[in-house]
Amino acid sequence: xxxxxxxxxxxxxxxxxxxxxxxxxxxxxxxxxxxxxxxxxxxxxxxxxxxxxxxxxxxxxxxxxxxxxxxxxxxxxxxxxxxxxxxxxxxxxxxxxxxxxxxxxxxxxxxxxxxxxxxxxxxxxxxxxxxxxxxxxxxxxxxxxxxxxxxxxxxxxxxxxxxxxxxxxxxxxxxxxxxxxxxxxxxxxxxxxxxxxxxxxxxxxxxxxx
Ligand SMILES: [Zn+2]
Numbered sequence: 001x002x003x004x005x006x007x008x009x010x011x012x013x014x015x016x017x018x019x020x021x022x023x024x025x026x027x028x029x030x031x032x033x034x035x036x037x038x039x040x041x042x043x044x045x046x047x048x049x050x051x052x053x054x055x056x057x058x059x060x061x062x063x064x065x066x067x068x069x070x071x072x073x074x075x076x077x078x079x080x081x082x083x084x085x086x087x088x089x090x091x092x093x094x095x096x097x098x099x100x101x102x103x104x105x106x107x108x109x110x111x112x113x114x115x116x117x118x119x120x121x122x123x124x125x126x127x128x129x130x131x132x133x134x135x136x137x138x139x140x141x142x143x144x145x146x147x148x149x150x151x152x153x154x155x156x157x158x159x160x161x162x163x164x165x166x167x168x169x170x171x172x173x174x175x176x177x178x179x180x181x182x183x184x185x186x187x188x189x190x191x192x193x194x195x196x197x198x199x200x201x202x203x204x205x206x207x208x209x210x
Contacts, residue, residue: 109167
């Protein structure tokens with residue numbers, strides 16, 4: 001696999017934001033890590049760091065696997081045998097790790113993801129996988145929140161989608177203003193959750209229920 005590009009090959013075929021990017025070889029990515037290590041003031045050839053560029057690129061491949069994934073793939077399989085179920089479907093507390101697009105610093109958080117089905121439902125685990133697709137890209141929390149809601153609306157065509165995310169931003173806690181304990185809450189609504197206060201309140205109530 002020495003000729004493998006930084007991301008999986010399908011990365012550059014999907015509709016992800018990286019789809020128009022020039023493929024970068026793994027060797028070039030490892031060299032960039034070596035340069036960063038030298039820039040820090042350390043010696044990339046010393047024993048403890050010798051395999052670090054390869055490990056870093058492998059880790060990056062995992063942390064940023066969202067570029068190689070297409071939300072349409074996971075939301076296309078739906079079920080309509082729901083025995084007349086017509087209320088909110090809400091998956092709460094979906095943990096995720098992302099990276100801010102300004103500093104590539106970790107964003108660690110949880111997401112509540114809901115939709116009001118219009119006859120069709122999707123497997124619950126697919127909602128968690130959808131969060132990962134967008135989390136595993138360079139992100140800002142506001143964009144990620146909207147992208148998840150828009151994808152559910154677009155591919156599942158429910159009566160509405162609602163997403164709420166709470167996250168800690170390491171670019172705010174470990175550098176810059178260095179404020180520990182501050183978290184950020186964002187929400188995004190489509191369909192009835194946007195147009196109807198009662199549905200939005202019902203989502204907020206269910207999200208808070210213990
Ligand atoms: Zn940042």
